[in-house]
Amino acid sequence: MVKLSCFNANCGQCVGGESSSSSGRGRSHEGNTKYGVSLVKGKADHRMEDYHVAKFVQIEGHELGLFAIYDGHLGDEVPSYLQKHLFANILKEDEFWVDPRRAITKAYEKTDQAILSNSSNLGRGGSTAVTAILINSLRLWVANVGDSRAVLSRGGQAIQMTIEHEPNTERASIEDRGGFVSNMPGDVARVNGQLAVSRAFGDKSLKSHLRSDPDILDIYVDVNCEVLILASDGLWKRCCVTLFRSTCIRPW
Numbered sequence: 001m002v003k004l005s006c007f008n009a010n011c012g013q014c015v016g017g018e019s020s021s022s023s024g025r026g027r028s029h030e031g032n033t034k035y036g037v038s039l040v041k042g043k044a045d046h047r048m049e050d051y052h053v054a055k056f057v058q059i060e061g062h063e064l065g066l067f068a069i070y071d072g073h074l075g076d077e078v079p080s081y082l083q084k085h086l087f088a089n090i091l092k093e094d095e096f097w098v099d100p101r102r103a104i105t106k107a108y109e110k111t112d113q114a115i116l117s118n119s120s121n122l123g124r125g126g127s128t129a130v131t132a133i134l135i136n137s138l139r140l141w142v143a144n145v146g147d148s149r150a151v152l153s154r155g156g157q158a159i160q161m162t163i164e165h166e167p168n169t170e171r172a173s174i175e176d177r178g179g180f181v182s183n184m185p186g187d188v189a190r191v192n193g194q195l196a197v198s199r200a201f202g203d204k205s206l207k208s209h210l211r212s213d214p215d216i217l218d219i220y221v222d223v224n225c226e227v228l229i230l231a232s233d234g235l236w237k238r239c240c241v242t243l244f245r246s247t248c249i250r251p252w
Contacts, residue, residue: 179209
């Protein structure tokens with residue numbers, strides 16, 4: 001069975017471009033895995049702050065599919081940095097081929113430290129991230145920080161492969177770090193009354209109260225795996241998970 005991957009972002013920033021919308025497609029070198037990308041700017045009154053990665057590469061005799069959504073806030077410098085460096089940092093870890101989970105965790109932490117150390121150039125903003133690494137079309141590793149989401153359709157069932165890091169669900173961690181969670185009427189919960197996620201890259205002014213370690217899930221890919229969807233919260237807030245199975249499982 002052909003395995004399909006559909007990656008979408010709302011309020012997106014096209015790789016290397018400034019257009020308000022963009023789409024694209026591609027496939028693995030073996031041709032058994034296809035992917036599509038769709039980016040559409042929403043109604044927010046600011047420049048687009050989302051970036052993506054979608055490509056296959058050959059490394060040490062292995063084919064890797066690298067896919068990501070980086071949803072920025074308070075500027076696009078941090079998601080742009082992640083687009084250029086996060087996967088490179090993961091693959092530079094010596095442990096990647098023997099312990100991908102540890103390599104991904106270490107690379108997320110090191111990348112965040114690099115962003116914080118370079119905040120004079122990257123600004124005060126931050127970014128969420130959801131990344132997927134497909135190894136030889138057989139093993140899938142998904143990691144996330146923040147509220148972007150990955151959903152897998154497997155055997156006709158929608159499986160959420162990420163955990164949304166929201167202030168109310170991680171209140172204890174925030175308060176243990178000296179922060180607080182606000183819940184104002186008509187608004188979402190926020191860390192220190194500002195940020196609507198409890199984990200993120202960057203955000204130097206709030207970093208002492210935030211985390212940047214990812215939640216990670218891996219699976220073996222089989223014929224029942226139909227489509228994987230990566231998307232920012234702007235998309236998921238408007239569409240339920242089960243709707244995407246009927247709209248995205250199709251050959252391109």
